[in-house]
Amino acid sequence: MELCTEMKLVGDTYGSGFGCGLTLTGSATIRGFEKVGEDLSSLRYENGKGLALTVHKRQEQDALRVWTEFSNHSGEAVTLEMLASFALQDVEADAIYRLQSFWSAEGKLRRETVYDLHLEPSWSGHGVRAERFGTVGSMPVRKYFPFLALEDSRTGHVTAVQLYVGASWQMEVSCREKSGRLTVTGGLADREFGHWTRTVAPGESFTTPQAVIAQGEDLYQACARLVAAQHPAISPVDDHMGILFNEYCTTWGNPNLENLKAIADRLEGKGIQFFVIDCGWYGQGAEWPLSVGDWDVNTQRLPGGLREAADYIRSKGMVPGLWFEMESVGPKSRHYNDPTHLVKKDGVPLTVGGRRFWDMEDPWVVDYLTEKVIGQLKAGGFGYLKVDYNETMGLGVDGGHSLGDGLQRKVAASQRFFQKIREEIPGIVMENCSSGGHRLSPAFMELVSQASFSDAHETTSIPIIAANLHRAIKPEQSQIWAVLRVEDSDARLHYSLAATLLGRMCLSGDIHGLSQHQWDIVEEGMDFYRKAAEIIQKGVTVLHQCEPQSYNHPQGSQLVLRELDKQGLAVYHRFENSPQGLPALPEGCKIVATFGQADRDFSAQAWLYEKG
Numbered sequence: 304m305e306l307c308t309e310m311k312l313v314g315d316t317y318g319s320g321f322g323c324g325l326t327l328t329g330s331a332t333i334r335g336f337e338k339v340g341e342d343l344s345s346l347r348y349e350n351g352k353g354l355a356l357t358v359h360k361r362q363e364q365d366a367l368r369v370w371t372e373f374s375n376h377s378g379e380a381v382t383l384e385m386l387a388s389f390a391l392q393d394v395e396a397d398a399i400y401r402l403q404s405f406w407s408a409e410g411k412l413r414r415e416t417v418y419d420l421h422l423e424p425s426w427s428g429h430g431v432r433a434e435r436f437g438t439v440g441s442m443p444v445r446k447y448f449p450f451l452a453l454e455d456s457r458t459g460h461v462t463a464v465q466l467y468v469g470a471s472w473q474m475e476v477s478c479r480e481k482s483g484r485l486t487v488t489g490g491l492a493d494r495e496f497g498h499w500t501r502t503v504a505p506g507e508s509f510t511t512p513q514a515v516i517a518q519g520e521d522l523y524q525a526c527a528r529l530v531a532a533q534h535p536a537i538s539p540v541d542d543h544m545g546i547l548f549n550e551y552c553t554t555w556g557n558p559n560l561e562n563l564k565a566i567a568d569r570l571e572g573k574g575i576q577f578f579v580i581d582c583g584w585y586g587q588g589a590e591w592p593l594s595v596g597d598w599d600v601n602t603q604r605l606p607g608g609l610r611e612a613a614d615y616i617r618s619k620g621m622v623p624g625l626w627f628e629m630e631s632v633g634p635k636s637r638h639y640n641d642p643t644h645l646v647k648k649d650g651v652p653l654t655v656g657g658r659r660f661w662d663m664e665d666p667w668v669v670d671y672l673t674e675k676v677i678g679q680l681k682a683g684g685f686g687y688l689k690v691d692y693n694e695t696m697g698l699g700v701d702g703g704h705s706l707g708d709g710l711q712r713k714v715a716a717s718q719r720f721f722q723k724i725r726e727e728i729p730g731i732v733m734e735n736c737s738s739g740g741h742r743l744s745p746a747f748m749e750l751v752s753q754a755s756f757s758d759a760h761e762t763t764s765i766p767i768i769a770a771n772l773h774r775a776i777k778p779e780q781s782q783i784w785a786v787l788r789v790e791d792s793d794a795r796l797h798y799s800l801a802a803t804l805l806g807r808m809c810l811s812g813d814i815h816g817l818s819q820h821q822w823d824i825v826e827e828g829m830d831f832y833r834k835a836a837e838i839i840q841k842g843v844t845v846l847h848q849c850e851p852q853s854y855n856h857p858q859g860s861q862l863v864l865r866e867l868d869k870q871g872l873a874v875y876h877r878f879e880n881s882p883q884g885l886p887a888l889p890e891g892c893k894i895v896a897t898f899g900q901a902d903r904d905f906s907a908q909a910w911l912y913e914k915g
Contacts, residue, residue, distance in 0.1 A: 304462070305392045306516075307346065308358050308371045309333055309488045313382040313500060322431035326477060327385040327493050328486070329431070353377030358389070366517040366532035371490070374508040382502045382704070388490035388511040394462060396453035396485055399476060400522060401436070402775060404444050407759040408854050409740035410771030414454075417485075420476070428481030437473035439497050440695035441714050442741035448775050449744050451476070452525055453487065460518065463525035464489060465775075467513040467746040470714040471497035471699075471707055489514055492707060498699045499707030512746065526774040527843045533745050535780055536725060540622065540686060541732045541752040544779060544807065544836035545576030546829060548621075549689075552760060552786045552811035556583035556592070559604035563612050569814050571619040574829060577687050577732065578616045579624035584609065586635070593657060596632035596639065598675040609683035617684065622732070624687025629676050630717055631693065632659045644668050646713060647701045655694045663716035664702065672720065677727050685731075688724065690751075692737040721750040734782065740768075743776055753782045753807055760784040760811070763905060764854040766798075766876040769805035770847055770863045778865075779840040781806030785828075789816040793824060794906040797899035800828030801907035804839065804874050804898075805863060808832045831898040835872045835911060842867035848886075851878055862886045866914075873910045877901050891915045 311317075311327040318329030336348040336356060346358040353376040361368045369389045375381055399420070403411040417423060422432045438445050449466035451474045464487070466472050471492035476485055490511050494500050503509050515532045519525030548570055554562055558580050567578060585601055586594035600608055613623035632638050632645065634657050644667050645652045646660040653660060661668045680688060699706025700713060725731060733751040735742050739758035748754060754776065757768045769783045783806040785799040803809070808829065817825070842865040850859025857878035865872045875886050881904050888894075892912040901908035 304394050306358065306360065306369065307390045307392060308348075308356055309385065309387040309390045310356065310373065310383065311385040311493070313384050318431070320429060320431040320479065322433065324495065326431060326433040326435060326475060327495060328433075328475065328477060328488060329479065354381065363532050365528040366515050368513055368515050368532065370511050370513045372508055372510045373503060375503045375505055378505055380502050380504045382500050383509065384500050385493035386490065386501075386509065386511055387488040388466060388514040389464070389516065390486065390488045391462070391516070392484075392486050393482075394453055394485040394487055395455050396462070397456050398454040400452040400454065402448035402450045402771070404446060404448055404740065406738055406741070407757055407762070408764070409444070409743065409757050409768050410448065410775060411854075412771065412774070417478070417483075422476065422478045422485070424478050424481050424483050428479075431477060431479055433475055433477035435473055435475040435496060437471070437492055437496060439471045439492060440697045441470050441710060442692070442695040442737055443468050443470060443472060443744040443746070444741050445695065449474070450775060451487065451489065452522060453485065454522070459521050461520075461522050461525040462516065462518050463522070463529050465515050465529050465745055466490065467515070467749070468744055469718055469746045470710050471499065473497065491711065494705070494707070497707040498705055499711070500705040501708050502704045515745070522774075523845060523847070530773075530775070530777055533748060533777060535749050535751065535777065537752045537780070538730050538732045540730050544840050546574065546832065547577040547579060547782065547807065547809040548575050549579040549581055549784070549809055549811050551581035552784070553814060554583070556581070557604075558583050560607065560612055564615050566814065567616050567619040567621065570621065573826065574833075575621055575810070577624050578621040579626065579687060579689055580612065581626045581689065582628075582691070584625070590635050593633040593635035595628045595658075596636035596661070598627070598679065609679060609685075613683045613685055622686040623684065624689060624732070624734075625680060625683065625685045626689045626691060627676050628691040628693060629672055629720070630661055630663060632661060633657060644671075646696065648699070648706070650701065653696060653700055655697065658694045660696060660713070662702070663713055663720060669720065669723075673723070673727075677724055680728055680731070687732045687734070689734040689736055690721070692742060695741070718746070718750060725750075740772075743772065748776055748780060751780070753780050756781045756783055756806060761786045762854075763798075763857055763878065766802040766805060766861055766874070766907070767849060767851060767854060767857060769802050770849060770861060772806070773844040773847065773863070778806045782809045783807060784809045784811055787812035787814060787817060787821070787825060789813045791821065794900070794903060796821060796824045796828070798876065798905055798907045800825065801874055801876065801899050801909050803828075804832060804835055804872065804909050806839070828898060831896060831909065831911075834896055835909070838865055838867045838870055838872045838911075842870075842872070860886070864889070869914045871912045871914060873912065874907070875901050875909070876907045877904055879904050888912060889914055
């Protein structure tokens with residue numbers, strides 16, 4: 304296997320083998336480059352016409368971080384229509400893994416062989432076979448995660464890759480040679496896939512997003528090494544796996560001073576670190592969902608403003624948090640019909656459903672959101688920010704060298720505002736939410752402490768999705784909700800609470816109506832979570848057995864084992880038509896704590912164990 308890169312310039316000859324429109328690899332552009340140097344940190348290529356490619360590489364323990372830089376030292380501008388972050392040639396693999404993702408169904412593992420994908424070489428070796436996939440838009444986790452793993456089934460060896468992208472991206476697996484070895488490329492979505500071109504003037508350069516490559520003896524090890532290479536900006540306030548409460552599934556978008564105080568009173572003394580006020584604190588009347596963008600406090604609900612509510616939460620021993628959808632503008636906002644500062648496509652404001660988008664490159668917008676978001680967080684004394692993002696800008700927008708380039712620029716500006724928030728409010732805990740998991744890419748996860756794992760809060764697929772994400776993000780960042788309902792049986796409470804052991808515990812729901820018996824179960828689950836916290840935070844997932852195919856009607860069971868040195872956490876969920884009895888835990892292990900009882904369909908049990 305050899306590391307290199309790929310690119311294509313506008314005007315150059317496309318590759319042969321019936322690939323035009325299928326792939327931009329193998330063009331005359333890349334064939335014109337020759338390697339001129341290599342050391343531990345880079346590979347360097349030149350084409351003899353003043354153009355240079357540098358593949359930067361940095362070993363980080365068991366993973367390799369790579370990115371490509373294109374430099375124009377010629378006398379004229381050139382236009383890129385594809386520049387890969389990486390390319391791997393001569394990969395010996397006969398199966399690929401992808402992580403599929405849609406709203407409330409994030410991270411489903413999909414395995415296909417080269418035969419399934421029709422990537423066998425032809426009888427003569429002629430003709431391109433290629434599978435190009437990815438995401439188009441400003442939600443980088445939609446249909447797929449920016450992830451790919453390749454397996455050699457003879458040895459079990461796996462090579463896996465993650466892209467650190469915030470918007471449209473692609474990966475491509477192709478076979479050109481009779482040997483049957485694969486070529487893998489990945490990076491920004493190109494001209495054909497994401498309407499992206501970028502003009503580079505003489506003396507200028509362009510650098511791609513990063514990719515991380517890891518190898519392992521199996522998929523578990525390769526994914527663990529990818530995730531270990533992530534370096535999120537976890538606040539020191541949030542470094543010990545504290546429990547959260549979010550009031551959304553309690554008030555359903557109707558927070559007011561009275562009910563927030565009542566919730567804080569009920570939670571006092573229960574060891575909850577963060578109390579997050581979700582949407583509905585702004586706007587007026589029933590139309591508050593349509594007024595995102597103004598961020599005026601609803602004084603009927605909060606007559607004393609946000610500060611009074613935040614102070615009360617702090618007085619009860621919790622860090623107050625606040626929800627914003629800061630990049631969007633709703634139809635009832637006073638800014639909705641003023642195109643001056645909005646994202647445009649084809650010269651008119653881009654409208655998706657009921658939303659338009661702030662142009663985050665516009666200095667006026669940055670100043671406005673600094674006042675409305677950062678200013679209100681500071682004035683209210685909030686220590687936690689939940690950033691939501693509920694629509695995608697799609698193919699691309701104005702403002703760049705192409706629609707795709709415009710999109711990448713706007714999203715990069717949003718990421719800079721995330722950084723600005725952290726700089727202006729040191730220690731703030733930030734949560735990345737995008738209708739659940741649409742932004743669970745490393746590029747966004749490295750900017751925050753936590754993320755909403757999904758919007759599937761009250762479904763039976765919660766533990767399935769939560770376990771899926773172990774392959775893509777750190778569990779210490781993956782916020783799993785347990786929505787508590789008055790009608791919940793003991794089995795349902797165990798089921799919901801056990802799912803939070805697959806990430807960060809967040810509670811919501813009918814906390815006022817729960818019986819003392821129900822609260823006893825909840826507090827037992829919270830105590831067990833605290834005991835398991837170090838394994839969740841620092842451990843490695845060594846087993847993920849998941850039988851269900853349907854997420855709406857899951858069948859069978861799921862067992863997840865996560866271990867830290869000689870300590871282990873086992874989380875077992877039973878679904879419909881589940882097998883009787885309990886799963887086999889590691890041979891010879893000693894059970895040191897148990898939570899729940901997996902004695903029927905839709906029940907759960909968890910164990911802490913020590914290995915001999």
